Amino acid sequence: MNLLELQGVQTHIGAYHILHGVDLQVPKGELTMLLGRNGAGKSTTLRTIMGLWHASQGSVRFAGRDITQLSTPQIAGLGIAYVPETMGIFADLTVKENMLLAARAARNAQDMDDMRLKWIFRLFPAVEKFWNHPAGKLSGGQKQMLAVSRAIVEPRELLIIDEPSKGLAPAIINNMIDAFGELKAAGVTILLVEQNIHFAQRLGDTVAVMDNGRVMHAGSMAEFSADTQLQQRLLGLAL
Numbered sequence: 183m184n185l186l187e188l189q190g191v192q193t194h195i196g197a198y199h200i201l202h203g204v205d206l207q208v209p210k211g212e213l214t215m216l217l218g219r220n221g222a223g224k225s226t227t228l229r230t231i232m233g234l235w236h237a238s239q240g241s242v243r244f245a246g247r248d249i250t251q252l253s254t255p256q257i258a259g260l261g262i263a264y265v266p267e268t269m270g271i272f273a274d275l276t277v278k279e280n281m282l283l284a285a286r287a288a289r290n291a292q293d294m295d296d297m298r299l300k301w302i303f304r305l306f307p308a309v310e311k312f313w314n315h316p317a318g319k320l321s322g323g324q325k326q327m328l329a330v331s332r333a334i335v336e337p338r339e340l341l342i343i344d345e346p347s348k349g350l351a352p353a354i355i356n357n358m359i360d361a362f363g364e365l366k367a368a369g370v371t372i373l374l375v376e377q378n379i380h381f382a383q384r385l386g387d388t389v390a391v392m393d394n395g396r397v398m399h400a401g402s403m404a405e406f407s408a409d410t411q412l413q414q415r416l417l418g419l420a421l
């Protein structure tokens with residue numbers, strides 16, 4: 183069953199026609215990788231799902247419901263968390279304050295779900311370690327972990343993250359891979375935009391590859407990983 187489904191989505195940004203009919207399926211309980219060259223339309227697709235741009239044609243369905251014209255707060259309220267490329271962290275606030283802001287109902291740390299917080303600390307030890315530090319002082323990898331932690335501070339059906347591996351060292355990428363594996367095991371459906379093909383191959387169950395504002399290929403990651411010619415054609419990777 184598909185938790186999220188885009189059909190023929192077209193998005194215009196001002197005078198520019200960016201998405202030309204995106205068809206995308208995100209199966210429930212799986213991790214879907216959205217790949218594609220720079221400028222293919224991946225971030226625009228995520229922003230259209232979240233209602234930050236509105237599709238001029240086509241539909242976005244979540245859990246069987248048409249969400250194409252809903253506002254971003256309404257979409258988030260259905261249980262979709264989104265981490266943009268810019269991560270949305272408040273640099274001057276501490277890690278704890280960043281987490282508190284993310285927990286909609288919580289007023290102080292005691293109001294955050296304790297079990298959940300412990301689980302997040304286990305997934306991302308840096309969040310606990312730097313709890314009272316200003317978030318702006320964290321390294322790139324630690325910021326990314328904080329951004330993901332903020333997204334999962336409350337239970338979510340679907341987690342959408344734009345380039346979580348961007349600029350991260352291999353050791354941190356391995357931590358990320360473990361953490362996403364655990365999130366998936368906890369039943370969260372995940373949609374990731376990626377440039378790092380190795381990260382994508384290690385983690386993805388399904389894959390969709392975009393080019394020129396369309397999904398040009400969709401299928402299992404295993405099949406895509408085995409087909410170097412297809413990778414070469416769609417991503418321009420050296421054989």
Ligand SMILES: Nc1ncnc2c1ncn2[C@@H]1O[C@H](COP(=O)(O)OP(=O)(O)OP(=O)(O)O)[C@@H](O)[C@H]1O
Binds near residue numbers: 200
């Ligand atoms: N606000 C905007 N105004 C005008 N054009 C835009 C805007 N945002 C994106 N675009 C254009 O839309 C196209 C798709 O951009 P998008 O960011 O969705 O691609 P992407 O696949 O995420 O690329 P990257 O991997 O480089 O982040 C690009 O040609 C980009 O220049």
